[in-house]
Amino acid sequence: MRRITFLLLAIAVLTMAAGDITGAPAQAGEEADPVFGIKIYPGYRDWRLISVAREDGNLNDLRAVLGNDVAIMAYREGMLPFPDGTVIARIAWKSVPSQENNKVFGRAQSFVPGGQPEWYLQFMVKDSKKYATTGGWGFAQFDKDGKPAEEAKHNTCFPCHEPGKAHDYVFTSYAP
Amino acid sequence: MRRITFLLLAIAVLTMAAGDITGAPAQAGEEADPVFGIKIYPGYRDWRLISVAREDGNLNDLRAVLGNDVAIMAYREGMLPFPDGTVIARIAWKSVPSQENNKVFGRAQSFVPGGQPEWYLQFMVKDSKKYATTGGWGFAQFDKDGKPAEEAKHNTCFPCHEPGKAHDYVFTSYAP
Numbered sequence: 001m002r003r004i005t006f007l008l009l010a011i012a013v014l015t016m017a018a019g020d021i022t023g024a025p026a027q028a029g030e031e032a033d034p035v036f037g038i039k040i041y042p043g044y045r046d047w048r049l050i051s052v053a054r055e056d057g058n059l060n061d062l063r064a065v066l067g068n069d070v071a072i073m074a075y076r077e078g079m080l081p082f083p084d085g086t087v088i089a090r091i092a093w094k095s096v097p098s099q100e101n102n103k104v105f106g107r108a109q110s111f112v113p114g115g116q117p118e119w120y121l122q123f124m125v126k127d128s129k130k131y132a133t134t135g136g137w138g139f140a141q142f143d144k145d146g147k148p149a150e151e152a153k154h155n156t157c158f159p160c161h162e163p164g165k166a167h168d169y170v171f172t173s174y175a176p
Numbered sequence: 177m178r179r180i181t182f183l184l185l186a187i188a189v190l191t192m193a194a195g196d197i198t199g200a201p202a203q204a205g206e207e208a209d210p211v212f213g214i215k216i217y218p219g220y221r222d223w224r225l226i227s228v229a230r231e232d233g234n235l236n237d238l239r240a241v242l243g244n245d246v247a248i249m250a251y252r253e254g255m256l257p258f259p260d261g262t263v264i265a266r267i268a269w270k271s272v273p274s275q276e277n278n279k280v281f282g283r284a285q286s287f288v289p290g291g292q293p294e295w296y297l298q299f300m301v302k303d304s305k306k307y308a309t310t311g312g313w314g315f316a317q318f319d320k321d322g323k324p325a326e327e328a329k330h331n332t333c334f335p336c337h338e339p340g341k342a343h344d345y346v347f348t349s350y351a352p
Contacts, residue, residue, distance in 0.1 A: 045352075047224075048221075048224070049225050052289060053287065062228045062230055063228070064225055066225065098229075100347060104340075109232040110230075111232070163276070
């Protein structure tokens with residue numbers, strides 16, 4: 001019971017802190033996405049790591065998924081659904097071979113970030129009231145100049161995330 | 177000038193903080209590595225992200241490179257050599273296909289962390305006096321149970337890092 005009280009208190013404090021951040025100006029661009037009204041969160045690059053990923057094919061990128069304090073707490077406590085105030089950021093970089101690493105390893109095996117692809121930054125923002133029609137989540141995608149994708153693109157976010165309903169529409173697991 | 181003073185002050189404060197951490201007990205294991213005397217840093221999983229990487233071949237893993245506050249500041253300020261107190265952590269996870277992601281993307285292209293490989297955790301610790309004979313760096317490698325690698329393994333760290341002398345023996349660049 002004390003543990004639950006502590007968690008609820010922690011969520012309240014972190015949600016307030018997240019609220020402060022939401023209102024602040026964006027780092028790379030001032031423009032909000034046209035569907036969910038989300039701007040680039042200042043300081044997102046300082047958030048803690050949830051996991052990493054690799055997409056082959058046309059995307060051919062390496063990814064980091066970062067979370068604000070509410071997100072990290074929710075992941076580590078196994079909270080589902082994620083509480084309001086959760087924000088998850090996905091950064092992608094072009095995957096390029098590292099000649100220097102390959103030389104050290106003695107074989108061609110090493111890939112590292114090599115610049116930002118067209119759609120380098122995405123956010124998922126939990127607000128169960130504001131985004132009630134899309135599973136409680138707002139979605140935003142920004143290009144490497146900090147410009148949000150157009151309306152049609154943002155309307156594809158939730159349909160793609162719907163198969164992940166069992167884990168609150170979030171595909172990324174926490175990598176311990 | 178004020179900027180330099182600020183940076184020096186920041187390094188002093190962060191180094192003291194790093195010193196506090198160094199003395200604390202390890203999270204996953206109490207055992208220090210047999211060559212450099214480094215233990216697993218408590219709280220390293222909360223450090224900020226420097227970059228990600230992918231190794232194919234026998235390793236077949238996905239990696240995150242995290243840094244303590246001194247490391248992140250040094251990277252962002254482009255400081256070379258890295259100041260004393262810098263600690264860089266490298267975590268590796270087995271790279272496994274994500275069936276769920278592939279279903280959403282409509283093709284087999286997605287790889288995510290799938291458990292910890294044998295040598296899942298490494299640290300580089302900058303202490304120019306203590307580690308003067310190895311470029312100012314101490315090295316440590318731990319297995320998934322938090323046990324350090326043996327002496328012979330640790331003696332291979334610096335020779336492998338020597339080709340990176342021009343950037344202070346650190347191979348990973350900061351991914352913006």
